[in-house]
Amino acid sequence: MHNALIDLERYPIDRPDSLRYQQVLRETREALHARGCAVLSGFLTPQGIAELVAEADGVADKGHRSFGHTNPYFSEDDPTLPPEHPVRRFFPRSNAFVAADHFPTSGPLRRIHDHSGFDAFIQSALEQTAFYRYADPLADVIVNVAEEGNGFPWHFDTNNFTVTLAIQNSEAGGSFEYAPDIRRGGEHFDEVQRVLDDTSDRVHRLDLQPGDLQLFKGRYSLHRVAPLRGKTRRYVAIFSYVEEPDMVGSPERTRQLYGRVLPIHLERAGLRADNYLD
Numbered sequence: 001m002h003n004a005l006i007d008l009e010r011y012p013i014d015r016p017d018s019l020r021y022q023q024v025l026r027e028t029r030e031a032l033h034a035r036g037c038a039v040l041s042g043f044l045t046p047q048g049i050a051e052l053v054a055e056a057d058g059v060a061d062k063g064h065r066s067f068g069h070t071n072p073y074f075s076e077d078d079p080t081l082p083p084e085h086p087v088r089r090f091f092p093r094s095n096a097f098v099a100a101d102h103f104p105t106s107g108p109l110r111r112i113h114d115h116s117g118f119d120a121f122i123q124s125a126l127e128q129t130a131f132y133r134y135a136d137p138l139a140d141v142i143v144n145v146a147e148e149g150n151g152f153p154w155h156f157d158t159n160n161f162t163v164t165l166a167i168q169n170s171e172a173g174g175s176f177e178y179a180p181d182i183r184r185g186g187e188h189f190d191e192v193q194r195v196l197d198d199t200s201d202r203v204h205r206l207d208l209q210p211g212d213l214q215l216f217k218g219r220y221s222l223h224r225v226a227p228l229r230g231k232t233r234r235y236v237a238i239f240s241y242v243e244e245p246d247m248v249g250s251p252e253r254t255r256q257l258y259g260r261v262l263p264i265h266l267e268r269a270g271l272r273a274d275n276y277l278d
């Protein structure tokens, strides 16, 4: 059946035997090897973008906001280090995530996620042997909602890879900036500090457009989303995959990100749900 959301002519994810599939796969892997970042621009059709924007508009007010300050390592401050050291550089972080249970299987986001060949293409592009959808009913696919002044400060990811789909941009700002492999073979705090001070020549800048699918390996590459400007909200969908089956988030982390937990989070953490819910 024709799926009008994904541009299957350009990205025939459901036809792994086609020449075009093999070409896209090769280019995606090459980009990941070279820079830890691959962008499938125009992955969605204009109709796909329009349907996702409408879906996100309908649930944007369900986003749970979290605020905080973070250094690039999501670690604690270390007062024994000099104040300019990267470990001591804390930046404000403000974000809202719309949890996965706001997206029905009949809606465009899950029709894309569930499209034949979607998971398999991503697994193959990332060359992952162990690859499972996150089994968390609040977090397998979510939408990040960001407004003027928001962004995401410089950091290294704690997960191996991230899969995102750009849905809507703000008027200005919001560039994805990254310093590939800056942490390879050691922390290289001096290099990291230059990035934070905006004096590094190792930073690449990407202006992702609505409909672009991005695969990114962020464990060794310092990266950020520059602050947004303008009234329009920025929407990005995030697809979560993990290396073990049946994984869900911890109750602490889930409450922090989504403002609530489900019985499954408590059960998996070895806590009886009814101890907490009534």
Ligand SMILES: [Fe+2]
Pocket: 155, 156, 157, 162, 218, 223
């Ligand atoms: Fe990240």
